[in-house]
Amino acid sequence: MQESYQIRPLAGAEIQTAVDWAAREGWNPGHRDAACFASADPQGFWGGFLDGQMVACISVVNYGEVFSFLGFYIVAPEHRGQGYGYALWQQALEHAGGRVVGLDGVVDQQGNYRRSGFELAYRNIRFGGVPGDRPAAPEGFDLSPLWAPTAELEALDARAFPAPRTAFWQQWLGAAGHRSFAAYNDGKLAGFGTLRLCGSGCKIGPLVAVSRPAAEAVLARLLQELPAGQEVFLDVPEPHAAAVDLARSLGLEPVFETARMYRGPAPLLDTDLIYGVTSFELG
Known part of the structure; x- marks a missing residue:
């Protein structure tokens, strides 16, 4: 050097x-x-x-x-x-x-990360492809655009992410080319998600919801923003079986995976809320 x-x-x-x-x-x-x-x-x-x-x-x-x-x-x-x-x-x-x-690291580098004090928590799987039949939104949910963070959003996000990230949300929800929607059930926030343009296709993330029907409602609305024939990618925690099944129900296939690892105690997150990770670069 x-x-x-x-x-x-x-x-x-x-x-x-x-x-x-x-x-x-x-x-x-x-x-x-x-x-x-x-x-x-x-x-x-x-x-x-x-x-x-x-x-x-x-x-x-x-x-x-x-x-x-x-x-x-x-x-x-x-x-x-x-x-x-x-x-x-x-x-x-x-x-x-x-x-x-x-961090979300490539699996074959786990050994190197472990030597730096990181321990494996679980795998994240990237599903990708052109969706087949796009799902209809389940009944009982009201869908609204998201332009700025709300107290409800940040409270739900706190269950799925280890720390507040208000500055990030302000930029993320207002970014050009981002389409973000929230699902409400009986007036209460039940889920939210963002679709964004990428170099290849689009990614959906985060996708956070209190139930699979709520995740399906947000996902169905986001897919309305996806151009016909366009690929979409969804990064899913492997331990969350309902999220994996939801990705597969769209006809998406695994294309990549990462090792979610932590240096220090792994945060206590409700991974069953996470139907789509925000990003492998930022958590």
């Missing part, structure tokens, strides 16, 4: 470069992901530079005082195996301090 190697937080267009690298790796980020992700923690994106050129990137995004999520860990192919990535990994993780840190 060259002595000229420098590590520092990323800013502005540099964060977009990290997202572009993720697209190059086949991770298929959304068109507006850079701005949304940066809003969660503007100091959470880091890069390693040689002679002013970025050769490695990573994100360690802090949510409040107790939780952080790691993603975008990429080293330019021509600079791999030289220690640049690991040096960046170590310094960026200092940004998390004593927080519990989560």
Whole structure:
């Protein structure tokens, strides 16, 4: 590793470069992901530079005082195996301090992550494809667009995500190309979700609901926004059998998987609420 190697937080267009690298790796980020992700923690994106050129990137995004999520860990192919990535990994993780840190890593890297103190919690499965017959929304739900976070949304989100993320929600729900809807049953929030444009097709995430019918109601409304013949991707916690079955009921097939791992005690989440993960990069 060259002595000229420098590590520092990323800013502005540099964060977009990290997202572009993720697209190059086949991770298929959304068109507006850079701005949304940066809003969660503007100091959470880091890069390693040689002679002013970025050769490695990573994100360690802090949510409040107790939780952080790691993603975008990429080293330019021509600079791999030289220690640049690991040096960046170590310094960026200092940004998390004593927080519990989560990540969604490729399964074959579990051993490396375990050596850094991460333990497997469960797998997430990415289902993808062109949906077959689109489901009709179950009766009993009222569907409304979501443009900004509400107290009800954040209360339900707190059961499925380890920390408050108001700044993220404000950016996410208002981003161009995002379509977000909430389902209400007897006037109470029963579920919510977002469909967003990606480099290839669209992703649905998050998709959070108190029951499968509520998830189906939100999903049916989101799929109305999907152009005919367009692929859609849904990232599902493998232990949640109803979510896996819902993805398969659309005719989607597994195309990718990750290992959800934590450094520190795994958060106590109600994974049965999670029908679609927000993103593998941000949790």
